[in-house]
Amino acid sequence: MKFQSQKVAWGFFATCMLLLSLQLIYGFIMGFAHAGYDGLHQWIPFNTARATHTNLLVMWLLAGFMGAAYWIIPDECDRELAWPRLAWVQLIALVVVGVTAIIGFHLNWWEGRKFLEIPRPLDFLVVVDVLLFVGNIGWTVWKADKKSTTSMVLFFGLLAAALLYLPGMIPTDNQTVDSFWRWWVVHLWVEGVWELIMGAILSYLLIKLTGVDREIIEKWLYVIVGFTFLSGVLGTGHHYYYIGTPRYWLMVGGIFSALEPLAFLGMAIYAFAMAKKGGRTHPNRVALLWTVGCAFMSFVGAGFLGFAHTLPQVNMYTHGTLVTAMHGHMAFWGAYAMLVLAIMAYALPIMTGRKVYEGATAGFAFWTSNIGMTAMTLAFAVAGVSQVVLERRAGMDFLTVQKEIEIHFWGLILAACLFTLGICAFIYDFIRYGLPTAPLRSGEARSVTPPEILPTAAAARGAV
Amino acid sequence: MGGALGTKAEERRGMLSKSAAKAFFLGGTAVTASVFLALTWDTFQQIPGRTNASALTEGVKRGKHLWESNNCMGCHTLFGEGAYYAPELTKVHERRGPAFIRAMLKDPQAMFPGQRQMTNYHFKDEEIEDLVAFFEWVGKVDLNGFPAKPNLGAPAQRAQVAGSTGHAPEVFGQVCTTCHSLQGAGGTVGPALDGVGDRLDAAYLEKWLRDPMSVKPGTTMPKLPLDDAQLGALVTFLSSQKLTKEVAQ
Ligand code: HEM
Ligand code: HEM
Ligand SMILES: [Fe+2]
Numbered sequence: 090m091k092f093q094s095q096k097v098a099w100g101f102f103a104t105c106m107l108l109l110s111l112q113l114i115y116g117f118i119m120g121f122a123h124a125g126y127d128g129l130h131q132w133i134p135f136n137t138a139r140a141t142h143t144n145l146l147v148m149w150l151l152a153g154f155m156g157a158a159y160w161i162i163p164d165e166c167d168r169e170l171a172w173p174r175l176a177w178v179q180l181i182a183l184v185v186v187g188v189t190a191i192i193g194f195h196l197n198w199w200e201g202r203k204f205l206e207i208p209r210p211l212d213f214l215v216v217v218d219v220l221l222f223v224g225n226i227g228w229t230v231w232k233a234d235k236k237s238t239t240s241m242v243l244f245f246g247l248l249a250a251a252l253l254y255l256p257g258m259i260p261t262d263n264q265t266v267d268s269f270w271r272w273w274v275v276h277l278w279v280e281g282v283w284e285l286i287m288g289a290i291l292s293y294l295l296i297k298l299t300g301v302d303r304e305i306i307e308k309w310l311y312v313i314v315g316f317t318f319l320s321g322v323l324g325t326g327h328h329y330y331y332i333g334t335p336r337y338w339l340m341v342g343g344i345f346s347a348l349e350p351l352a353f354l355g356m357a358i359y360a361f362a363m364a365k366k367g368g369r370t371h372p373n374r375v376a377l378l379w380t381v382g383c384a385f386m387s388f389v390g391a392g393f394l395g396f397a398h399t400l401p402q403v404n405m406y407t408h409g410t411l412v413t414a415m416h417g418h419m420a421f422w423g424a425y426a427m428l429v430l431a432i433m434a435y436a437l438p439i440m441t442g443r444k445v446y447e448g449a450t451a452g453f454a455f456w457t458s459n460i461g462m463t464a465m466t467l468a469f470a471v472a473g474v475s476q477v478v479l480e481r482r483a484g485m486d487f488l489t490v491q492k493e494i495e496i497h498f499w500g501l502i503l504a505a506c507l508f509t510l511g512i513c514a515f516i517y518d519f520i521r522y523g524l525p526t527a528p529l530r531s532g533e534a535r536s537v538t539p540p541e542i543l544p545t546a547a548a549a550r551g552a553v
Numbered sequence: 554m555g556g557a558l559g560t561k562a563e564e565r566r567g568m569l570s571k572s573a574a575k576a577f578f579l580g581g582t583a584v585t586a587s588v589f590l591a592l593t594w595d596t597f598q599q600i601p602g603r604t605n606a607s608a609l610t611e612g613v614k615r616g617k618h619l620w621e622s623n624n625c626m627g628c629h630t631l632f633g634e635g636a637y638y639a640p641e642l643t644k645v646h647e648r649r650g651p652a653f654i655r656a657m658l659k660d661p662q663a664m665f666p667g668q669r670q671m672t673n674y675h676f677k678d679e680e681i682e683d684l685v686a687f688f689e690w691v692g693k694v695d696l697n698g699f700p701a702k703p704n705l706g707a708p709a710q711r712a713q714v715a716g717s718t719g720h721a722p723e724v725f726g727q728v729c730t731t732c733h734s735l736q737g738a739g740g741t742v743g744p745a746l747d748g749v750g751d752r753l754d755a756a757y758l759e760k761w762l763r764d765p766m767s768v769k770p771g772t773t774m775p776k777l778p779l780d781d782a783q784l785g786a787l788v789t790f791l792s793s794q795k796l797t798k799e800v801a802q
Contacts, residue, residue, distance in 0.1 A: 122638065122669075125669075127669065127670055130670045130672075134627075134628075134670075134672050135628050135636065135638045135639075136624045136625070136626075136627020136628050136672075137624075137627070139628075139636050140627055169726070197624075199622075199624050200621060200622075200624075201620065201622060201623060201625065201626055202621060202626065203626050203634055203635055203636075208625060238571075262609055262614045262617060263600065263604055263606060263609065264604075264632065264691060264694070265600055265604045265632075268634060268657075269600075271634075307571060308570070308571040308574045309571065309574070311571065311578045312574045312577065312578070314571070314578055315574065315578035315582070316579045316581075318581055318582040318585060318586075319581040319582070319585055320584055322582070322589045323584040323588060323589055323592075326592075329596070330697060331632060331633055331697055331698075332633075332634070332696065333600065333603050333694040333696055334596050334599075335595070335596055335599045335603070336697050337592070338592075339697065341592065345585075398798060403700070405699060405700075405701050406701060408699065408700075409632075409633030409634060409635065409637070409641060410637060411637045413637070414637055447773070454710035475635075478705070481637060481700070481701070482703055482704055482705040483705045484702075484703030487640040488665070488669065491669065532636060535631070551615030
């Protein structure tokens, strides 16, 4: 660790671990409810469990991105954070808002729009909190002498994510309009600006872990995010097929969203190629495993499984079934959960000066969680495809079909146990790493890349 | 990136330079974003017509608010968006009808005894009317054909019930057939009602329908919200269900 202020990242990472654990508990509650055991219904009805599960997910991913940014930006900009203490305040505020929202969900206080359930007054607090974060990062980048492409892409990705939260707050009485704006947040996040964040963090990790020349890595970063926006922006149309919007979206959304997997394929090829090209073997092999694994699993979950139901002819029958849940799990896991775990796997040893990655649990955590998630995806897939065939195509009653597919939720629960075991191993290692130490104490600090060819400030400002 | 560095990099690394990559990113984004904004503008011109925005009454708006403030989308889907735990509700007004929706919202447990549970919100009658109005409006939005009609095997059972009981009161087809069958079509929660007119007389039927619990404590047949006109029509209809007559025909 080069800078004192990078320590704040640890606080965000610890928050991630805590929220992830809670998220899994609510996942199990829903798994059992689907399998026919909704004994908690009186206290935690399904809609509460669901809102809690997905909002905890989004919250810990955002906390992870913030932690990653507080770690990467000082390193890339070669200076301390602008306001380290503000970063701590902003973390605490985020947790307080999050906990309030979660308690609200248990008291029937929410907005009731999928993924945007947080009640309106708290929405404003989230926006303020994120703006404080973006301000802190932005000011650090602004004051820096060197502005690397990686740091600029990361900064603009985070800024755009904050701004795209706003359309979700436009009030309307029309359900179609409501749904239209909701996708500006949900889709343009995960298939747009979050991919900028992902690309930047992966680039940073690949630069550090493979030792490949920064110029090459950053060049391909531009190509990949270029493909992302070229396909992903108009690809929003794959959510505008059947919500009351004009028919031309079937064509526009179908064509452009079918191209989206290219960006994910590019990301996977890029990570594999750089890892292979890298002459230097960094001692932290597990961090590289998470990095390359993230690029690969995001292609499977988002690219391949996304494509599987994105054409309008297919989506007509799969829209709003468990097929979507299948895709949602693998995509979020591969692209964003693994990304946050990758930066943690890289940063923690440097932050704490301990080399826990040498132990057996580190590899165990990676393989067990990934095999578990793959099995969960399969369970959702079998349940989802059965639902589509029986309910949507053969016209059987909803509840009759749900009875029919209960068995697959026992499969889901078994797979989820395996997955949870992997996550427990990761958290166990996190605890073993302990608290961050003072800068420059560990041997790792020496492996910081040598001074690189860096663009001039003026050129980089126009970069993104 | 910077001019001098960029050209040097170009020379060293062949065809694609970093500055060309950056131009591709910025140019591509600018073009797609512009097209997207133009289509968004056009979509907003068309939405009022496609969604019958003129039929957005105060009741529908209140219904939408109830839908959101209780997070019904956390169990159900609407327009195919939401959770996968409870039935898709876009066409519920057409599929089940208002009488069924009223009964369901009054006491969800009663309608599906022993099944997956829905929360009982203890709605007031006006609130139930608002939700019914909301579902009616939602069902008429032009969704480009969603949800598609099932295209495999036999058509849904419900359609057959409607056909065979054409002369039955509307509420019978909407509510009673969820649990009872007639001429082999309908639900299986309660006994089949073929020949019920042979078994039970009108006075008993009326008492039963007013409050099944008072006749047979502990029964799973719910007390349904029926007004006097509906009750009268049902008793007449049920009394006419005589197997002897059917055989004669
Ligand atoms: C990392 C990137 C991605 C993530 C995290 C992700 C996640 C999700 C989630 C959570 C949903 C459900 C959203 C809701 O109903 O509110 C969804 C829906 C959908 N996704 Fe993705 N996705 C990603 C990328 C993709 C890609 C690249 C494609 C296409 C190739 C795709 C195609 C779809 C489609 C068609 C739906 C709508 C499903 C329906 O009609 O019910 N996704 N995605
Ligand atoms: C213990 C493990 C887990 C279990 C048992 C589980 C189970 C479930 C269930 C049953 C649903 C609800 C589907 C419905 O609406 O009926 C759900 C939703 C969801 N979960 Fe999980 N989950 C687990 C872990 C995760 C993880 C690790 C992630 C992210 C990386 C995740 C992301 C999601 C998302 C995005 C949704 C919404 C999907 C959609 O709307 O299509 N879950 N989960
Ligand atoms: Fe999407």
